[in-house]
Amino acid sequence: MTKKILCFIACFISLSISAYCQKNEHLALTPPMGWNSWNTFSSEINEQLIKDMADKLVASGMKNAGYEYIVIDDCWLSHERDSIGNLQADPIKFPSGMKAVGDYIHSKGLKFGMYNCAGTMTCAGYPGTHGYEYQDALSYAKWGVDYLKYDWCYTDGINAKEAYTTMSKALTATGRPIVFSICEWGTSMPWKWAAPVAHLWRTTGDISCSWVEKKMSENFIPLGITKIIDIEANLREYAGPGHWNDPDMLEVGNGLSFNEDKTHFTMWAMLAAPLIAGNDLRKMSKQTLDILTNSNVIAIDQDSLGIQALHYMVKDSVEIWVKPLVGGNWAFCFFNRSEQKQKINFDFASHIINDTFSHRILNTNILKYKIYDLWERKEIGYTNKMLKYDIPSHSVLLLKLSPNKFTE
Ligand code: GLA
Numbered sequence: 001m002t003k004k005i006l007c008f009i010a011c012f013i014s015l016s017i018s019a020y021c022q023k024n025e026h027l028a029l030t031p032p033m034g035w036n037s038w039n040t041f042s043s044e045i046n047e048q049l050i051k052d053m054a055d056k057l058v059a060s061g062m063k064n065a066g067y068e069y070i071v072i073d074d075c076w077l078s079h080e081r082d083s084i085g086n087l088q089a090d091p092i093k094f095p096s097g098m099k100a101v102g103d104y105i106h107s108k109g110l111k112f113g114m115y116n117c118a119g120t121m122t123c124a125g126y127p128g129t130h131g132y133e134y135q136d137a138l139s140y141a142k143w144g145v146d147y148l149k150y151d152w153c154y155t156d157g158i159n160a161k162e163a164y165t166t167m168s169k170a171l172t173a174t175g176r177p178i179v180f181s182i183c184e185w186g187t188s189m190p191w192k193w194a195a196p197v198a199h200l201w202r203t204t205g206d207i208s209c210s211w212v213e214k215k216m217s218e219n220f221i222p223l224g225i226t227k228i229i230d231i232e233a234n235l236r237e238y239a240g241p242g243h244w245n246d247p248d249m250l251e252v253g254n255g256l257s258f259n260e261d262k263t264h265f266t267m268w269a270m271l272a273a274p275l276i277a278g279n280d281l282r283k284m285s286k287q288t289l290d291i292l293t294n295s296n297v298i299a300i301d302q303d304s305l306g307i308q309a310l311h312y313m314v315k316d317s318v319e320i321w322v323k324p325l326v327g328g329n330w331a332f333c334f335f336n337r338s339e340q341k342q343k344i345n346f347d348f349a350s351h352i353i354n355d356t357f358s359h360r361i362l363n364t365n366i367l368k369y370k371i372y373d374l375w376e377r378k379e380i381g382y383t384n385k386m387l388k389y390d391i392p393s394h395s396v397l398l399l400k401l402s403p404n405k406f407t408e
Contacts, residue, residue: 022168024177028199029241030302031274032147032179034069034113035062036249039209039278043075043124046093050101054108056281063110065293066302067277069147069179070105071113077126087116087127087139102144113147114140118163118184119154128154130163133170141174152184160188161197168197181246181274186231191238191245200244200274204231207248209255211394225251225264226337232271236308237357239272245308246274253279253288259395262375263335265291266396269301270309270321270333296374297398300331307358309333312351318342318391322353324360325400330369332399336391343390344397348383362401369401 035053037045054070057063076098078088089098102112116136117128129136129150140148150167152160164182171178182190182201190201208214208222215221228247239245250268252261268275277292284292300323309323309331317338323331336342348369353362364383371380371387375398383401391397 022165022172022196023180023198024172025242027177027179027242028244030304030306031244031272032069032181032200033067033275033298033302034071034111034147035067035277035281036071036073036113036149038073039207039249039251039254040280045072045075047096047101051104053281054105054110057110058108060281060284060289061293062277062281062289063108065295066298067275067292069111069113069276071115071147071149071276072101073115073149074117074122074124074151075126076114077116077122079126081127081132085132085135087132087136098143098145106144111146112144113149113179113181114143114145115149115151117151117153117155118158118160118167119152119156121154123151123153129167130155130158133166134173137167137170137174137178140171140178141176145176145178147179147181149181149183152187160184160190161193164190164194165197183246191235195238195243199242200246202246202248203235204228204247207251209251211256211260223248225256225260225267229267229271232273232308233311236310239306239308241304241306244272244274244306247271249274249276249278250292251278252291253277253284257394258287259392261288261291263394263396265294266297266333266375266398267321267335269297270323270331270398272301272303272306272308272323275301294375296372296377296400300325300374300398300400303331305358310353310355310357312353315346316342316344318344320346322355322362324355324358324362328367328403330362330401331374332401334389334391334397334399336393336395339393341390341392344387346387348387368404370404372400372402374398374400 078090105112119128120130121128180198182198185205186203194201206222210224212224235245303325309321312320312322319335321333348364369383
């Protein structure tokens, strides 16, 4: 074969590989966990605050519980790129620059997340990445970024799949493993196309710290927790290891009632959602910390099968959600979204749950299961007895069913 033909074949192979080289496949095999600045601090961020949050994530025990990413959301940028078009940090908010912030985060054994946007500007009006994808990806890699949240403001006329694919390839081309978090609010149904491109995608508009929608202004009605849960219910078949539905960051500790915080956290775990705290870690109460670090609930979220819960049925005004877990276990969540306390009488034997998506069947007539109450941290019996419980308003009963004898 002549040199020319060999060269042609080599070029063809490398072009084909780069065309398919989208996201890094080995990341986010369980839903990412961390902290993000937006829900509490919005534009009021700076270097010291981010360092404080990294310190607190470690000192509070959250790092040990699994939280690893510190993500700086919108408003970290200077309003201008530099003379050669590089992004630069706001020199007042981040005087040491983003590499130094990243180094600090890494020195605490944590990972570093940042934010930008597929449009010409970020949602808060700072330079967006449109047209600068490869250049910006290189800046992130140079600064040691491990996670990029990529938003969707100022994107008139841009195709979402193309824009996110370009950025995904740009990140992969840097050679640095960077988790890619799509944030286009579900408008182009990313669950249908983004699995090869991203590790997680927002499924809804912005969350608010409320049980139901709360109108902020004429054009801005952020979603309540319950509405987001309803949207997610229809998307379970799209989630799995390395590609997650993202119902937005947590509002735990930001003003919901104790039961609502518990429910919010429980349902995010049932939904195999990323657990990205959004509260002020310096001021959190013991109650908030106990919720955020409940290892039983986190284990449901982080289960290695990565199956999002099934909304099985509504009984006695209580929703029943089930999530198959590794080792033949199941998470069982009774969710009372009503304004009154509800009594449940649940006979496991009369419910044979056939989850056709995960190909798993729960039949307690064939196998007896031991039941654990995951919030109360205690065994409460077996599935051969009727389960009787009072569930307070806006609250949950979260159980784990473990087969008496089972090997997968
Ligand atoms: C959008 C995103 C939010 C946040 C803000 C920042 O609204 O959905 O999560 O990142 O932008 O401006």
